[in-house]
Amino acid sequence: MARTHRPRLHREGCKLCQMCRYLCPDMAIRMEESGGYMVIDLRYCKGCGVCAAFCPEGVIEMVREDQGERFSGEGGSGSVRSA
Secondary structure: OOOOEEEEEOHHHOOOOOHHHHHOOOOOEEEOOOOOOEEEOOOOOOOOOHHHHHOOOOOEEEEEOOOOOOOOOOOOOOOOOOO
């Protein structure tokens, strides 16, 4: 089944609590190497929405896959980090 929604992370409000990372069943979320922000690797994300549902700051939203930018691969703008 194809993913219909993907998470979009608004970094400016993220407090780096890592709740999204701990709860992601696909292990698609990690701390960026410098430790400055969380990144979502859309290559592994199944679009379940757990990260958005449990983000205590509400900075992750689920958007339709066909809405807005198209992301591809590790390191692309927004593929691992969405602003």
